[in-house]
Amino acid sequence: MKCRIAAFVLATAGYFASSSPSNALADASSYLITAPDPATPPAIDGSLNDPAWAKAAHVTLEHDLQFQRPAQLHTDAYFLVDDKNLYVAFVAKQQNEIVATQHTNDVGENSDDEVAIRVWPDGGSGFAYRFAASPIGTRYQSSS
Helix, strand or coil: CCEEEEEECHHHHHHHHHCCHHHHHHHHHHHEEEECCCCCCCCCCCCCCCHHHHHCEEEEEEEECCCCEEEEEEEEEEEEECCCCEEEEEEECCCCCCCCCCCCCCCCCCCCCCEEEEECCCCCCCCCEEEEECCCCCEEEEEC
């Protein structure tokens, strides 16, 4: 099963926040990702060694959201989807030491390094969902 997912990942959030609503919706089609359905779910083990990830949709994020400029180091995101789950993997590089001290889920968000994904299942209307994780697996989630 193929599914179109509106994945507004890290680099695109700043664009939509600064755009007018009508321009954001008109340009949203350039941010649609067609994620393939894996034959079997990928292993969730912190690596991309599972063969399913080789068939994942791949996006390179080239924008530094914090400083609103091209990123010095790019982040790669990989997407798979089946009838029950959206699988997302990130390969994020940074020059500074990794900050990962928070061990309690949904507490102290933005105090550690993290990767995040925002999804709008109904496009420009309906709820938006945000999921984030730190390098040590601390998780954060929110919805509008």
